Amino acid sequence: MNMRTVKSEQIASAVEKLCIQSCLDLPKDVLDALQKAEKKESLDSAKKILNQLIENAKIAKEQKLPICQDTGLAVVFLRIGSQVKIEPQDQTISDAINKGVENGYEKGNLRKSVVAEPLNARKNTQTNTPAVIHTEIIPGDKIHITVMAKGGGCENKSRFKMFLPTDDREKIIDWVTQTAAQAGANACPPFVIGVGIGGDFEQCCLLSKKALLRNLNSQNTDPFYGQMEKDILQKINSLGIGPSGLGGDTTALAVSIETAPCHIASLPVAVNIECHAHRHSSIEI
Amino acid sequence: MKKITTPLTDEIIGSLGAGDEVAISGIVYTARDAAHKRLCQLIEQKKELPIPIEGSVIYFVGPTPAPPGKPIGSAGPTTSSRMDSFSPMLLAAGLKGMIGKGYRNDTVREALKKYKAVHFAALGGAGALLSQYIISAEVVAYEDLGTEAIRKLEIKDFPATVAYDSTGGTVFKE
Known part of the structure; x- marks a missing residue:
């Protein structure tokens, strides 16, 4: 070789x-998602906050500030x-x-x-x-x-749970939604929600973090999980938490689910909460 | 938008209701988890604090290092609830305001009522934007803590919302 x-x-x-x-340059898909959310948001005060977040990203890039x-x-x-x-x-x-x-x-x-x-x-x-x-x-x-x-604030609000292998999708959707609700204003909404389903204890948590790396406009290639992503997003955005936790329609920008095979006795689920300052960059050498 | 200046008097505190948007000017002190722990240990030992606490405002922030030509780097609020176990002791000592992000627990809310003080919410994750309202920064205590050291900041029209007022009110949905 x-x-x-x-x-x-x-x-x-x-x-x-x-x-x-x-740290200085917010990825394009995240900025686009903030702009799209600002246009759709029905509450004026929430629109204002989304505009401040867009302005923040602009200042960061121009002044080379994190x-x-x-x-x-x-x-x-x-x-x-x-x-x-x-x-x-x-x-x-x-x-x-x-x-x-x-x-x-x-x-x-x-x-x-x-x-x-x-x-x-x-x-x-x-x-x-x-x-x-x-x-x-x-x-x-x-x-x-x-x-x-x-960031630490959103990571602190992430959760893991072992479900029963006979539990259904609604139960998982509710628990993921509750996880976002509990994170609330503390974890800097609007969030990006990474969900890992399957694997074992540690693989499941890693899946939830890897899910955050997906483009925010993508969806899971399996239509079952693709639909689940949409359903969770809609449910989280009906919580009314809003940007900064001060109310509004925009509590999450995207939900990404990644899955892995698992033990017959297990159904592990992990949620990695990410704040709106969703920062990552890649390179190939 | 109400313009207010630190130190905060009882009159200013009384005029602030949950949900009010404010522009804060004057001196505020930064402190996060580690500095709070040390301040409260000093109070327990009945020792002098390294900052004047009467009427003061503490901003829960650990800034990034100042780039050349700027007084401070990015400087947005950290999660307030991590300071919940420490804040009542500082409020009893005369602290009048705090700036952070997210929720406070019932014990803090009771202390805000008892000692006539407020908690402000600043926009989390917008540290670049918020740094534009900071005129100067100087480490005044616990330099060994690095970003968690206590800094004296001079701020001008720093934007925030009254998240918890001195009568038990909150801007957050309950």
């Missing part, structure tokens, strides 16, 4: 750019071709990614929001590392990297 050599510093440099770009001061935990989705070899060999790809995150957060004037351990001293690492890295091996000789800057 022909191996392709990729230099560690090339990966670090790509990650550095992705961190900065994702869209939100919570520039997040860097969640990195790595798909690496089996024919890729990293050089120098004493460095792992995780080392390269963390170097890129450290440089990106420093050079981009982004906030360092990571503590070294969770319960005792909670000392800030001052580098925003380590990143959370999810790795997949794929065929070929390319590396595909996505960086998601995931």
